[in-house]
Amino acid sequence: MTDAPLAGRVALVTGASRGLGAAIAVVLASAGAQVVAAGRNAAALEETDDRIRATGGLPATLLPIDLRRGEDVDMLGPTIAQRYGRLDIVIGNAGVLGRLGPVTHLPAKDWAEVIGVNLAANWHLMRTTEPLLRASDAGRAVFITSGGLDSPTAYWGAYGASKSALEHLAVTWARELAITNVKVNLFDPGVVRTRMRAAAFPGEDPMTVPAPDDVAPKILPLCLPGEMRSGNVIRG
Template sequence: MAGGLEGRVALVTGASRGIGAAVAVELARQGAQVVAVARTTAGLEETDDAIRAACGRNATLLVLDLREGAKVDAIGPTLAERFGRLDILVGNAGLLGRLGPLTHLPETDWTDLWAVNVTANWRLMRTAEPLLRASDAGRAVFVSSGAAARPRAYWGPYGASKAALDHLVKTWAAELAITRVKVNAFNPGPVATRMRAAAMPGEDPSTIPQPAEVAPAIIALCRPEETRSGEVVSFR
């Protein structure tokens, strides 16, 4: 199904479920060649099945733990060899981590949270920049959270990691201001995902937006005609 993204090459992390899977399917539905990244083969295959059902094409599946820095660094050269460029980068993968007092958090939990929510996205920026510059309209979107701007008890590590991500996004956008590349963060608000259910176990998921409802707003930031850059765009 045509949708204005025909021939665009799009990389989506955290694409095995939730927002990432919904974005991958919608990008493919609108014509993009999707490179779907996640840790689990089974989850990526489910996303690939959904993409085939939606538009009849296959995604490129990349099974990868974003905590493995050298493998993240290799994404750029791999895509360069296969596609020659990257038009769209959606950094969706993230960890909630353990909610609780800052001073009670084990160091291993802090390290994992920071590795996925911040360091992996910095590595993605670094490995993807030459390819996004090679595009006629490179677009990058990183999924943030309202917790970044609203500190609250027991959410410190997660909120701090998302605040750091927002800062990186704005800095990268400023550094790319004279190029054709546009970079933004996206705050989806409450969405019915597995992460949300872990954070809010008593919440009725039918009362909040589903991933497929949020995905088009992220895709809008990926379009060649998008002019915003360096912003944190909220779904609602």
């Protein structure tokens, strides 16, 4: 790779099994990063690794994990520290749509899953990776958010609440790390052709929506050592 601005850096991507997460993993690997790909589907993670290798990237480290299990997320930092001794980039991409419907009709298990994956898992991710990001000369954390949170939409209560809370949490973390080398931002990719999008809008022609591979490169600048923004929501 002639252009490798992330050479020598280690990047963790959650939700890297498919969709936007897989595309981000490929982009970071193509930029020279050693990618640690985390997700629930081991076979799909292997497909992500195949894509990375096909672009000339370093073989990824694959971590099958259920992000709903906070104790498992807590082990990501120590596991990466043991394997690589460093972590420079964290991409909190994993997310679930959950059941759409009136907020008072949502089953408790559906509410718990949406909050667990979209919010609580990222809190655990912050806790377990902060020591490594602080030790980096340019720690970078990016969390995937969603547009339209300022205008709540009927039947999207759980998903909207989880993403709004994630934005608040990430910006708070950014301010707490203001005097460190760690920069924390959120990235709103806009509409993307994913399984989540198809589930939310089943009547939509997917070919009218940008593919993950078209959107993922927009996140690269937020991961570079020269990125100085922090505590911002960047719209794709």
